[in-house]
Amino acid sequence: MDLLWQTAVNATYAASYMALIAVGLVMIFGVMGVINFAHGELYMVGAYCVVFLYAQENFPFLLAVAAGLVFVGIVGIVMERTMFRPLRDNPLGGLIASIGFLLILQTLAVFGFGRRMGHVPPSTQGKLEMFGAILTYQRLFVIVAAILLLAALWAFLRRSKFGRALRACAQDTEAASLQGISLNRTARVAMFIGAGLAGVAGALTAPLVSPTPYIGHSIIVTAFIIIIVGGVGSLEGAVIAAVLYAFVHTFVTTFFDGVVANIVGLALMLSVLVIRPTGLFGARERA
Amino acid sequence: MPAAKAAASIRRIAWRLRPVFLFAALVALPYLLSYSQQEIAVLLVVNVLLVSSYRLLTLTGEWSLGHVVIMGVGAYASALLAKQFGVPVPLSMLIGGGMAAATAAILSFPLFRMKGFYFLIGSFAAGEIIRLIWKRFTDPFGGPKGLKRIDPFPDIETGFLSIDFYEPVNYYFLALAVVSASLFVLYRIERSRIGLTFHAIHWQDRLAESVGVDTFRYRALAFVIASFFAGIAGGLYAHYVGAVNPTRFSVDQMVYVLVWAIVGGTATFHGPILGVVVLTVINEIVLRALGLDTARPLIYGAILILSVLYLPNGLESLGPRLQALWRRRRGGPAATGREPA
Numbered sequence: 268m269d270l271l272w273q274t275a276v277n278a279t280y281a282a283s284y285m286a287l288i289a290v291g292l293v294m295i296f297g298v299m300g301v302i303n304f305a306h307g308e309l310y311m312v313g314a315y316c317v318v319f320l321y322a323q324e325n326f327p328f329l330l331a332v333a334a335g336l337v338f339v340g341i342v343g344i345v346m347e348r349t350m351f352r353p354l355r356d357n358p359l360g361g362l363i364a365s366i367g368f369l370l371i372l373q374t375l376a377v378f379g380f381g382r383r384m385g386h387v388p389p390s391t392q393g394k395l396e397m398f399g400a401i402l403t404y405q406r407l408f409v410i411v412a413a414i415l416l417l418a419a420l421w422a423f424l425r426r427s428k429f430g431r432a433l434r435a436c437a438q439d440t441e442a443a444s445l446q447g448i449s450l451n452r453t454a455r456v457a458m459f460i461g462a463g464l465a466g467v468a469g470a471l472t473a474p475l476v477s478p479t480p481y482i483g484h485s486i487i488v489t490a491f492i493i494i495i496v497g498g499v500g501s502l503e504g505a506v507i508a509a510v511l512y513a514f515v516h517t518f519v520t521t522f523f524d525g526v527v528a529n530i531v532g533l534a535l536m537l538s539v540l541v542i543r544p545t546g547l548f549g550a551r552e553r554a
Numbered sequence: 555m556p557a558a559k560a561a562a563s564i565r566r567i568a569w570r571l572r573p574v575f576l577f578a579a580l581v582a583l584p585y586l587l588s589y590s591q592q593e594i595a596v597l598l599v600v601n602v603l604l605v606s607s608y609r610l611l612t613l614t615g616e617w618s619l620g621h622v623v624i625m626g627v628g629a630y631a632s633a634l635l636a637k638q639f640g641v642p643v644p645l646s647m648l649i650g651g652g653m654a655a656a657t658a659a660i661l662s663f664p665l666f667r668m669k670g671f672y673f674l675i676g677s678f679a680a681g682e683i684i685r686l687i688w689k690r691f692t693d694p695f696g697g698p699k700g701l702k703r704i705d706p707f708p709d710i711e712t713g714f715l716s717i718d719f720y721e722p723v724n725y726y727f728l729a730l731a732v733v734s735a736s737l738f739v740l741y742r743i744e745r746s747r748i749g750l751t752f753h754a755i756h757w758q759d760r761l762a763e764s765v766g767v768d769t770f771r772y773r774a775l776a777f778v779i780a781s782f783f784a785g786i787a788g789g790l791y792a793h794y795v796g797a798v799n800p801t802r803f804s805v806d807q808m809v810y811v812l813v814w815a816i817v818g819g820t821a822t823f824h825g826p827i828l829g830v831v832v833l834t835v836i837n838e839i840v841l842r843a844l845g846l847d848t849a850r851p852l853i854y855g856a857i858l859i860l861s862v863l864y865l866p867n868g869l870e871s872l873g874p875r876l877q878a879l880w881r882r883r884r885g886g887p888a889a890t891g892r893e894p895a
Binding site for chain 2: 302349350353354357358359360362363364366367368369370371373374375377378484488491492495499524526527529530533534536537540541
């Protein structure tokens with residue numbers, strides 16, 4: 268029973284950072300129609316912001332996390348301006364360019380920090396015990412931050428004028444631009460938010476995962492599974508799918524092993540693709 | 555002007571003799587290279603087959619991320635057949651290609667329910683599953699360490715002729731022969747009615763369907779043929795290097811295939827070949843000479859981005875573009891620019 272509870276707690280933690288990553292990827296896809304293959308590397312850059320500022324330069328952890336969000340957001344804006352904007356009519360080109368960008372980010376991380384795992388000391392030692400399961404404050408922190416950030420994003424998209432403009436762009440780019448919405452501005456903001464969410468996820472989990480320059484690979488695989496299962500282009504679907512996938516993956520990992528869990532996750536995605544290509548919660552299809 | 559006329563006719567003869575020059579260059583090549591460069595040349599020849607078979611698949615407009623894993627299916631199958639069942643090596647390579655094609659045939663049922671981006675991701679998932687199975691099951695696949703001491707290609711020993719395929723030069727000629735034959739078949743397929751149908755499906759799939767083309771079957775056919783040759787490339791790789799492991803067929807390697815195809819340009823048959831040759835030469839000779847080993851992925855990434863942005867039709871489009879520029883400089887169309895083929 269304890270093991271069951273513990274696994275559920277671990278799954279909740281996994282779900283929260285996966286949701287941040289997947290929602291960011293969906294934001295970028297929704298507004299620009301580009302699949303950002305470098306999304307896992309944006310997570311990696313966020314994690315290295317914490318390695319550098321917190322573990323090496325001894326800035327406060329929270330400050331390092333905030334810096335990670337902003338810095339990776341700016342990297343996102345650079346990607347938008349240099350690659351995705353000129354390739355707006357060429358979604359495959361955008362994807363290929365993001366693969367190129369991924370290689371560049373990886374190499375820069377190797378130059379800056381070496382190939383070996385970066386070590387980040389925990390920012391707090393405390394832990395919570397409930398029903399015999401242990402939740403460290405470090406993990407609790409990720410869960411709380413994810414809920415707050417996603418709630419803030421939801422409020423921004425639903426309540427603010429600019430948020431509505433963003434959603435309009437995601438629904439129909441041409442109609443939105445006819446209404447006087449600046450595509451360049453919405454794309455820039457969507458890219459900042461999407462990249463920033465990946466960066467903040469990396470920054471928050473840096474003390475828990477020991478980042479390497481190549482950590483982005485497993486992250487992007489996970490993110491793809493989640494956005495396919497959730498329905499590409501659906502933010503709510505991405506959150507629900509993140510919870511679903513995190514629970515399946517964590518339980519299979521605990522009771523079988525990690526490789527089997529990966530196979531199950533990929534098989535889940537493949538079966539969703541075959542049976543319902545628009546995802547469990549996706550409404551519309553976008554070419 | 556008899557001198558100009560003579561020059562023109564010499565040029566025309568030279569143009570006609572292109573295949574002869576190419577053949578001579580390919581035969582002379584290994585003797586101009588160092589030992590380690592000869593080894594690279596062998597792998598380059600294998601990669602030419604890999605990327606050319608990939609192009610056949612892209613003719614139907616679908617981009618797969620599983621092609622390198624399919625190559626791995628050929629490599630693993632051929633290696634296991636030789637190691638466990640003692641199948642003679644040339645035969646095991648053929649069966650390996652067949653296994654790769656069979657895998658593709660099975661995968662085509664789920665995968666070709668999808669198109670475009672969904673196919674890309676679906677092929678990625680299917681490939682990863684296969685790769686994780688190799689990693690998970692130590693028996694017979696060897697787990698994360700893979701298979702080692704794979705039987706080499708048997709030496710040829712007749713009375714007066716003995717060829718040791720452990721020598722890179724000899725394996726280079728073997729690979730060159732196999733790959734040339736494969737490329738010939740791929741080229742003939744593309745120029746056949748089937749190949750034209752692939753093009754039709756890419757550009758006008760609705761129209762093709764409306765005149766009675768079963769697009770599912772043709773997409774699957776392209777996938778199966780491409781996979782067969784990828785499997786052959788895998789067999790050539792496995793019996794040369796002598797070891798295979800799951801990491802060798804990971805998506806990182808797939809990225810390189812994608813880069814070769816896109817930088818070279820997929821509109822023509824020679825585009826991807828040009829891409830793999832040029833990038834391998836840059837990678838192995840220029841970058842190695844400059845001592846920029848760690849920076850290699852960065853430079854590859856930059857080349858990829860720049861070519862998508864500024865050379866969307868690939869290196870193959872560079873020639874005609876430069877020619878057009880040259881003609882404009884000289885003022886008016888010059889008749890000597892290009893000889894009729």
